[in-house]
Amino acid sequence: MTQRNLNPDISQTLGIDQSSEHVKRLKRWLIPAILVLASLAVLIIWNATRGTGSTQYKTQEVRRGNLTVTVTATGTLEPTNQVDVGIEVSGTIKTVEVDYNDRVKVGQVLARLDTTKLEAQVLQSQATLESARGKVLEAQATVMETHNELERLKRALELNPKGISQHDLDAAEAAFKRAQANEASSKAQVSLAQATLNANQTDLAKAVVHSPIDGIVLKRSVEAGQTVAASLQAPTLFTLAEDLTQMELHVNVDEADVGQVQKGQEATFTVDAYPDRTFPARIREVYYGSQTVSGVVTYETVLKVDNSDLSLRPGMTATASITVKRLENAILVPNAALRFTPPAQVQKPSASTGGGSLISKILPRPPSSTPSFREEAGTGTKQQRVWVVRDGKLEAIPITTGATDGIMTEVTAGQIEPGMALVVDIVSAKS
Numbered sequence: 001m002t003q004r005n006l007n008p009d010i011s012q013t014l015g016i017d018q019s020s021e022h023v024k025r026l027k028r029w030l031i032p033a034i035l036v037l038a039s040l041a042v043l044i045i046w047n048a049t050r051g052t053g054s055t056q057y058k059t060q061e062v063r064r065g066n067l068t069v070t071v072t073a074t075g076t077l078e079p080t081n082q083v084d085v086g087i088e089v090s091g092t093i094k095t096v097e098v099d100y101n102d103r104v105k106v107g108q109v110l111a112r113l114d115t116t117k118l119e120a121q122v123l124q125s126q127a128t129l130e131s132a133r134g135k136v137l138e139a140q141a142t143v144m145e146t147h148n149e150l151e152r153l154k155r156a157l158e159l160n161p162k163g164i165s166q167h168d169l170d171a172a173e174a175a176f177k178r179a180q181a182n183e184a185s186s187k188a189q190v191s192l193a194q195a196t197l198n199a200n201q202t203d204l205a206k207a208v209v210h211s212p213i214d215g216i217v218l219k220r221s222v223e224a225g226q227t228v229a230a231s232l233q234a235p236t237l238f239t240l241a242e243d244l245t246q247m248e249l250h251v252n253v254d255e256a257d258v259g260q261v262q263k264g265q266e267a268t269f270t271v272d273a274y275p276d277r278t279f280p281a282r283i284r285e286v287y288y289g290s291q292t293v294s295g296v297v298t299y300e301t302v303l304k305v306d307n308s309d310l311s312l313r314p315g316m317t318a319t320a321s322i323t324v325k326r327l328e329n330a331i332l333v334p335n336a337a338l339r340f341t342p343p344a345q346v347q348k349p350s351a352s353t354g355g356g357s358l359i360s361k362i363l364p365r366p367p368s369s370t371p372s373f374r375e376e377a378g379t380g381t382k383q384q385r386v387w388v389v390r391d392g393k394l395e396a397i398p399i400t401t402g403a404t405d406g407i408m409t410e411v412t413a414g415q416i417e418p419g420m421a422l423v424v425d426i427v428s429a430k431s
Contacts, residue, residue, distance in 0.1 A: 082314070083241075129194055
């Protein structure tokens with residue numbers, strides 16, 4: 001049938017006047033639309049035929065075994081007790097009597113200042129004290145003199161009331177009181193001079209720096225001839241560590257993991273200096289105070305470390321693995337099986353959808369955003385599902401999962417047994 005004959009038939013069928021402009025526009029779009037629908041029909045038939053082929057799946061078996069859950073954190077090694085030794089007086093360092101790595105005892109001399117100026121201040125204070133004491137003696141003699149004069153006038157007044165005037169008696173009493181006040185002032189000057197002498201003697205004693213602990217010298221920040229100024233704060237001369245055979249590892253635990261970390265848990269750690277060696281440790285304390293760096297919240301955790309062979313040194317960076325949970329003889333499934341989600345074309349259609357309409361096959365909906373698991377509040381367990389192949393078709397099995405080490409996950413409830421093959425991936429689909 002020619003195009004000339006087809007157009008009247010189409011127009012007659014549609015009941016439209018061929019001479020109208022509307023008919024001309026309709027004829028331009030009708031034939032391409034028919035071609036598109038035909039192409040979609042061919043595509044649907046081809047997909048249906050292709051889907052009848054068999055799909056191959058990669059599987060892993062459920063097994064029974066032990067599971068260790070760990071939390072990883074990094075930090076630095078520090079001495080159990082570290083002391084910064086400073087000096088409270090200013091002056092010039094005369095001698096330095098210890099060096100790096102030297103072992104020291106309590107009271108051992110670490111350094112000495114030039115004490116020439118301090119000794120002169122002590123002598124000056126002693127002289128001031130002696131002068132004040134002399135003034136006290138002088139004041140006491142004046143008190144005695146004025147007291148005797150007052151008593152003499154009182155006795156004379158009793159014997160001859162008209163021989164002594166009241167003015168003379170009042171003057172004698174005032175002189176006596178002034179003498180007593182002068183004595184009190186002189187005694188106060190003695191106390192002040194004594195305090196100044198004590199302070200200067202203390203400064204002289206502090207010019208010699210002693211070790212406050214038994215330990216080892218980690219740092220020495222001063223040399224002989226160097227001038228130190230302690231006007232605002234005491235400068236640090238030495239850093240001592242009390243006992244390097246017992247050390248601490250301070251690590252920062254992420255806020256997502258700190259709920260699992262508790263005092264007394266065992267841990268291991270490694271340092272770059274010994275890449276083939278693993279050191280044991282145990283958690284001593286988990287601080288409640290948080291630290292926020294670049295928006296990341298962490299909690300400082302202290303681990304006790306035995307360093308009897310002195311192989312570890314303060315300041316080393318360590319990576320710790322804290323054992324937070326151990327499970328024995330548990331049913332374990334691979335995490336890949338929990339992550340597997342079947343593609344839409346291999347899942348069985350539900351009764352509510354009735355297999356889907358033609359439009360739903362041509363324009364399929366996007367995959368559902370509903371998660372494949374739900375967590376039960378307060379229990380730490382999750383409701384998930386895994387997939388097995390039965391009679392060539394995928395079948396879902398709901399399970400309840402517990403702890404995981406990142407590779408295997410504990411199953412606390414569900415119809416699975418050791419040796420069961422779980423689908424972890426799709427290998428291929430053949431026509």
